[in-house]
Amino acid sequence: MRNVLVSTLTLSLLVACGEDAGGPATTLQTLEGTYADPAPYDHGGAFGHRTFTFDDGAWTLDFVLGLDPALEAGVFRFRTHGHYEVLRASPVVPGAFEALFVEDAKYVTLLTEDPALAEAFGLAECGLAPGVEKDVSVEGCAGWRPVAECAEDHDLLALTAEGGVRFGVRPRDNDMCTADKRPTALTPAVRRQ
Numbered sequence: 001m002r003n004v005l006v007s008t009l010t011l012s013l014l015v016a017c018g019e020d021a022g023g024p025a026t027t028l029q030t031l032e033g034t035y036a037d038p039a040p041y042d043h044g045g046a047f048g049h050r051t052f053t054f055d056d057g058a059w060t061l062d063f064v065l066g067l068d069p070a071l072e073a074g075v076f077r078f079r080t081h082g083h084y085e086v087l088r089a090s091p092v093v094p095g096a097f098e099a100l101f102v103e104d105a106k107y108v109t110l111l112t113e114d115p116a117l118a119e120a121f122g123l124a125e126c127g128l129a130p131g132v133e134k135d136v137s138v139e140g141c142a143g144w145r146p147v148a149e150c151a152e153d154h155d156l157l158a159l160t161a162e163g164g165v166r167f168g169v170r171p172r173d174n175d176m177c178t179a180d181k182r183p184t185a186l187t188p189a190v191r192r193q
Helices: 002-016 024-029 115-120
Strands: 033-036 047-055 058-066 074-089 097-110 133-135 152-159 165-167
Touching: 024 074, 024 097, 024 152
Parallel strands: none
Antiparallel strands: 033 047, 047 058, 058 074, 074 097, 097 133, 097 152, 152 165
């Protein structure tokens, strides 16, 4: 009887908040599989490509940044993983939901051998060797703060009519460590692979 009461109360709260069972928030919370950018996109003068993998509430991100649309002149790869939770409908961005992504670990790989380029992207002081992934979870690196200082990424999630997923536009300083830093616009969609 208690389980029925809890389930009924939960469903009532979801409906009261504008969420119906099986609606967009439920779909976003139960994402499964790999979603990626169809092609690298302009990331402020450089080009980025994101690949997200979702599995039973866990997520990973593999992000590559390069100087050209084909990513042949790579600069770095950033990889992270953890778990996530869809919180509520965004009061600012129509159709989007506030989400919390918790990072368990952060990794960076330098993809260039040009020291001036590494310096320009703030990677020179991170002790990176070209082509070798480094765990930066403890010490941080450039715009990635240590997990102990910033394990939370306060983001947005939205579904597209085609089944793609959109995230919030990251600020230039990469700081989404607190709820007040949550984005107010959405990126292009990643698509299911």
